[in-house]
Amino acid sequence: VNHAAATGTGTGVLGDTKTLNTDSYSGGYYLRDITKPMYSTGGKIETYTANYGTALPGTLLTDADNVWTDRAAVDAHYYAGKTYDFYYNKLGRNSFDNRGATLKSTVHYSRNYNNAFWNGTQMVYGDGDGSQFTSLSGALDVVAHEITHAVTERTAGLVYENQPGALNESFSDVLGNLVENKNDPKWLLGEDVTTPGIAGDALRSMSNPNEYGQPGHMNEYQNLPNTREGDWGGVHINSGIPNKAFYNFVTTPGITKDNAGKIWYRALTQYLTSYSQFIDARNATIQAATDLFGANSLEATAVANAWASVGVG
Numbered sequence: 051v052n053h054a055a056a057t058g059t060g061t062g063v064l065g066d067t068k069t070l071n072t073d074s075y076s077g078g079y080y081l082r083d084i085t086k087p088m089y090s091t092g093g094k095i096e097t098y099t100a101n102y103g104t105a106l107p108g109t110l111l112t113d114a115d116n117v118w119t120d121r122a123a124v125d126a127h128y129y130a131g132k133t134y135d136f137y138y139n140k141l142g143r144n145s146f147d148n149r150g151a152t153l154k155s156t157v158h159y160s161r162n163y164n165n166a167f168w169n170g171t172q173m174v175y176g177d178g179d180g181s182q183f184t185s186l187s188g189a190l191d192v193v194a195h196e197i198t199h200a201v202t203e204r205t206a207g208l209v210y211e212n213q214p215g216a217l218n219e220s221f222s223d224v225l226g227n228l229v230e231n232k233n234d235p236k237w238l239l240g241e242d243v244t245t246p247g248i249a250g251d252a253l254r255s256m257s258n259p260n261e262y263g264q265p266g267h268m269n270e271y272q273n274l275p276n277t278r279e280g281d282w283g284g285v286h287i288n289s290g291i292p293n294k295a296f297y298n299f300v301t302t303p304g305i306t307k308d309n310a311g312k313i314w315y316r317a318l319t320q321y322l323t324s325y326s327q328f329i330d331a332r333n334a335t336i337q338a339a340t341d342l343f344g345a346n347s348l349e350a351t352a353v354a355n356a357w358a359s360v361g362v363g
């Protein structure tokens with residue numbers, strides 16, 4: 051029997067019901083989406099389970115009746131599809147390599163694992179310990195954050211240390227929130243999966259980085275050692291500065307989320323390189339805004355002002 055696209059239903063991490071694109075192959079259903087443009091060159095979205103171990107990718111998930119109850123898997127699969135759709139429809143990019151590469155996710159990585167990551171080949175999600183986190187694939191901004199690391203790796207290649215690393219982190223937070231597209235005035239990151247017992251908190255805030263221990267201005271830049279303990283020079287800490295710059299830009303009257311996303315994406319993919327510093331990101335986003343909207347446009351002016359407001363340029 052050949053592959054045939056099927057539509058299943060599943061329950062997500064937060065208990066919501068979702069429609070899933072699955073593959074009815076050889077009598078069973080596979081957690082494999084073969085409906086996207088990427089499939090014309092063999093690309094698919096596939097979701098696996100590590101069965102609480104650390105061997106990757108683990109086992110491709112199957113189901114007998116196309117009603118899916120593995121909540122972490124349902125959301126990893128559904129949110130990978132949403133992220134693919136955003137990049138394809140809004141930014142004209144066909145998967146992270148722009149050549150329709152398969153998007154592979156693994157859930158139930160290890161035990162009580164309070165984190166998620168892109169390992170250079172695929173997305174990997176822990177289930178959290180139920181206190182610090184719930185299953186991390188339950189947040190669209192987290193899923194899009196991880197997939198954007200893959201995009202950055204294939205384009206600017208910003209090295210994961212010091213200022214380039216903080217830019218790498220920031221582009222993942224920015225695209226993560228743009229893909230999630232919530233009406234969240236605080237532009238939070240990871241709010242759906244952090245501390246399930248506490249409402250209203252998050253991992254990071256782009257509107258007020260200080261709320262979660264991040265600097266929001268160059269005069270608060272944290273010079274940390276380029277070691278694991280130093281978060282590789284504070285890539286998850288100093289990202290608060292470019293995050294705040296983006297927040298100031300996107301909340302400028304007259305600036306739309308779509309146009310802000312196009313500018314940041316064009317800077318990432320056309321102008322930034324491995325060792326770009328914050329000042330280079332300022333220049334790249336001004337250039338991208340100029341390319342797209344003109345030298346004296348509202349966009350170009352607002353970008354310059356946004357970076358100036360965090361002490362860059």
Ligand SMILES: O=C(O)[C@H](CCc1ccccc1)CC1(C(=O)N[C@@H](Cc2c[nH]c3ccccc23)C(=O)O)CCCC1
Nearest residue numbers: 164165166167168186192195196199219240253281286
């Ligand atoms: O993609 C990333 O930047 C993070 C990848 C972290 C990682 C890297 C290498 C191997 C393992 C894990 C994962 C995320 C992150 O920002 N992690 C932060 C914060 C964090 C999450 N869980 C933690 C547990 C302990 C300390 C910090 C954390 C970090 O690892 O710093 C991104 C969105 C949500 C989780």
Ligand SMILES: [Zn+2]
Nearest residue numbers: 195199219222
């Ligand atoms: Zn990251």
